Amino acid sequence: MKYILALDTSTEACSAALLVNDNGQTSEYVEFDVCPREHNKRILAMTESVLQQASINLDEVDLIAYGKGPGSFTGVRIATGIVQGLALGANKPALGVSTLAAMAHGVYRNQFNLSGDIFVVPAIDARMNEIYMAAYKVTGKGIVETLVNEQVCPPESALEQLNQQQKWTAIGTGWQTYQQELSTQLVADIYNQQPFPSALDIAFIAAEQAKTQTLESASDISPVYVRDQVTWQKMPGK
Template structure:
C-alpha cells in the first residue's frame, strides 16, 4: 500500500511516500515560508522524484494535531482535497504519536513534546521496546513540571523529541535518565505519519469529510472571546 504522508503541524513541513516499510521519498523544508506556499509544490516535487503518480497513492495520512492551528488546517485541507479527487481514504495521525517513530530503533520512553506556549507543552509518552510502540498517555497540553512527574513513574531511559524538546530538556535535564534526542531524530517527520497510518487498524481509514483537526485547546482568538463573554 502506497501512503502519502503530510506534516505541517509546526514551523517545518514535510511530505513522504512509503510502500509498506520502504520509504520511497521524503522532502523536508524549514525555510520560514508559509505552508500555503510550500506544501503543495513540495508534494508535487516528491511525487516526481519518487517516480510515483498521484493516482498510485492508496491512502493519504496527515498530522491532524496538536500543533500550529494554521499549519494543521493547511495540512488537513490539502489531504482532504487530494483524497476527494482520488476518491481514497484518509488517516488523521496524532502529531505526537507519529513523532514516536523517530525513536523506533531505541528501547526507551519517548516523551513527545511540542511548544504550546503559555508555559505549557503538548505532550504524550510512549514505551518503545523491540521496535514496538505502546502509548502510555493520551495527547494533552500540560505544564512542564507535570510532565516531569509523569516521567518519574518510569525507570527506562527517556528521550525527548519534538519542537518542544529543548524547552522540556532545559527544565528536566537534572531528572534521572532524561536525554535530548539528536537533531536528526528530534523533529516532526512525514515518514512517521506514514508509519503510524500503516500500523493503524483499517477502520481508522476514513472518508475525507470525516477528517477534522484536533487542537487540544481553542485557538487564541476563541479563548479571548470566551474569556470576555464570562466576565
C-alpha cells in the same frame, strides 16, 4: 497497501513523504524542510515531488496520511485542509496520525543500532507557557504504543506521572524551550538530531494503523488541537 502518501505541516517543519511497500520491500521518498510561515507555499510542491520521484500519480496512491496535531493551530489546519482537498478530488481514504507519536517513531527510525523497546516523551512548545506532550513505547519492530495520552500542560508539572525508573528519550521543541523545568522532573536523554515530526514517520505509523483502524473519508478528516476552545470548520457541504 502499496503506496502511502503522507503530509505534515504541524510545526516549523514542513514535509511530504511517499512510503512504497512492494512485496515486503519498502522504498521511501521524502521532502523535508524547516521553513516557518512557508508551509502553504511549499507543501503541494513537496507532495508533487515525492510522487514524481516514485514515478506515480495521485490516482495510484492507496492512502493519504497526515499529521493531525497537536502543533501550531495554523500549521495543523494547513495539512488538514490540503489532505481534505486531495482525498476528495482523488476519492482516496485518509488517516490522521498524532504528530507526537510521529516524533517518537522518528527517534526509533534514526537509531540504526536499536535493539529492543525504547521509551520516548515528545514535547512541543505550545506557547503560553505550556507544552503538548505524550509518552510512548516504541517496540523493536517500530510499533508505537501510547503510555500517556496527548495533553497540554504547564512544563513545571508535565512529567510527574512518568515512571522515573524507566530510561527515557526526550525529543521536541518543548524540551528545547523548557529544558530546565522538564529535566528537573525526569532524567532523559535529549534527542536533538531532529526535533520535529516528519511525514515519513506518519506514513510508517499509518501503514500499521490502517491494518486495524477504520479509514477516513474526506468529510471525516479533522485536526487535533488538544486545547478545547479551538474549533474546526469542515469543508462546505460536508
